[in-house]
Amino acid sequence: MNRIDRLTAILIQLQGKKIVKAADIADRFNISLRTVYRDVKALQEAGVPIGAEAGTGYYIVDGYHLPPVMFSKEEAAALLTGEKLMEQFSDHSNKKQFSLAMEKIRSVLRGSEKDYLESLEENIAVLRYQPGALANVDGEEFPNRFLSDIQQALGLNQVINMEYFSLQDEVATRREVEPIGIFHMSHKWHLIAFCRLRQGYRDFRLDRIRKLNLLNSHYEKGKHPSLQGYLEQQHNNHKQEAHLIKLRFTNEVMRHIREQKYYFGLMEETVKGDFTELTFLTGSLGYFSRWLVMFGNQVTVLEPLELKTTTANLVAELHQHYF
Template sequence: MNRIDRLTAILIQLQSKKVVKAAEIAERFGMSLRTVYRDVKALQEAGVPIGAEAGTGYYIVEGYHLPPVMFSQEEAAALLTGEKLMEQFSDHSGQKQFSNAMHKIRAVLRGSEKDFLESLEENIAILKPIPPQQEEFPNRFLTDVQQALGGQKVLRLEYFSHHSAETNQREVEPIGVFYSGNRWHLIAYCRLRKDYRDFRIDRIKKLSATTTVFKKSQHPSLQEYLKQQDKNPERPHLIKVRFSHHIARYISEQKYYYGLIAETREQDYIEMSFLTGHIEYFARWSLMFGNEMLIVESDALRQQMKEMIAQLHAHYL
């Protein structure tokens, strides 16, 4: 990347967040902090109003905006793919909002990129079985939940509990959402039960945001919460395992069915993070990999594996 392109990219990055650390810019472009300071100074000298907070980072002065951003064909194709994924993996509210955003993006594309997308659109499909949606569950609350998360607003739910087969009213303080098992889940502190609960968003019958604001600092982050639930068999489990490169290539599709949420490729292994509500189910899948898989994080999975291996040993004796 030449310097002009890098300066433009840095400017876009500065507009993407309220404050951007110099280390974030350095990591993104693989350069030294000294080069970051020099590039930011060049942007300031060019008239871009960039402020700095000691020990915090850089920010764009309120009111300054770039002209409409241009996209390459590759970036436009990636956005189109994202739109196709949102059509299948979001709820009705998310689909609508992403579609609106795509219309705005298409509006700033050059003519050649628009023609490229039109020719490409019919040749991309995301095939996913979608179970029939019952009328009493609108499945359109994901956007409202995200708004409440950003504003720390208490939510009022009318929720159907599959366990008790009953519908009840809840007031909850949301701490995060995640996608697992083909469903979106809301983790929130339930004021009725005085504990954290996992609500499937597609089982919410009615939802409204109240004007009550709660303190975010009173709750763990979503990642902290998920780690805390590792030993509870009724809650989602965060699992980290390492596969040898030899085995990893054979599970390129299977891993998504078991709740893959992150993947890191190292020289000697591939580390994968999964989110699952069924430790035994995950353990039975893991058994087939033998010593080609190493459990990095999840005491519950380790214990389950030990018990299953002992049962197999006793069986074949």
């Protein structure tokens, strides 16, 4: 990247955050801190109002904005792909907001980029399996339109009041929660929040929320862990409870478990002649044994002994049930 392109990219980076550390700029462009200082000085000399806070970073003075940004064909194609993903993996509120944003982006594209996107439009698709929509006890579908509100609550540290339906208890309860983050997993959005009713952190699926509104009250963000910190803690807890499993599959059956093995916690895979040895880390031997039964004598449990016993008991139950 030449220096002019880098200066433009640094300016865009500065406009994207309230404060940007010099080290972050250096890491992004693989340059030294001295080069960062020279580049920032060059922008300042060109009339860009860049301020600096000692020990913190650089910032753009409020009120300054770049003229409309032009996108390359590759960037425009990436945005189109993002739009396709949003159509399948977001809720009604975010789909609408992203669609409005894409309209603004398309409006600043050059004619050639617009033609390029139109030629790609019908040739990019994101598909996913969608089982029947989850319905509440009254037989009505859940609204699935609260993602934008939850994002606002996260940004402003607002308390959320919601009516949440628990599939386990088959009952809806009114909750006041202090959100700490959202994540997407297995085709569902999840909200991690401190529940004032249960006095603990809970994982709420957004597609089980019946009603939601943001309260005027706020909470102290610092008293809660970050989303990343919470997820790492849960992962560590899971690892402490997990079981290390070693199996030997025939190579004949390996082609049937290309994707499945990753869902069950695959850690290592080694081909040994006519067999392949796999190592897994799982939290439930019972759940894992039900998967193994599918492969009959094409798989051998090497360890632990407890898994052999669990699988044998399951086979005995099946035999008794059918014979």
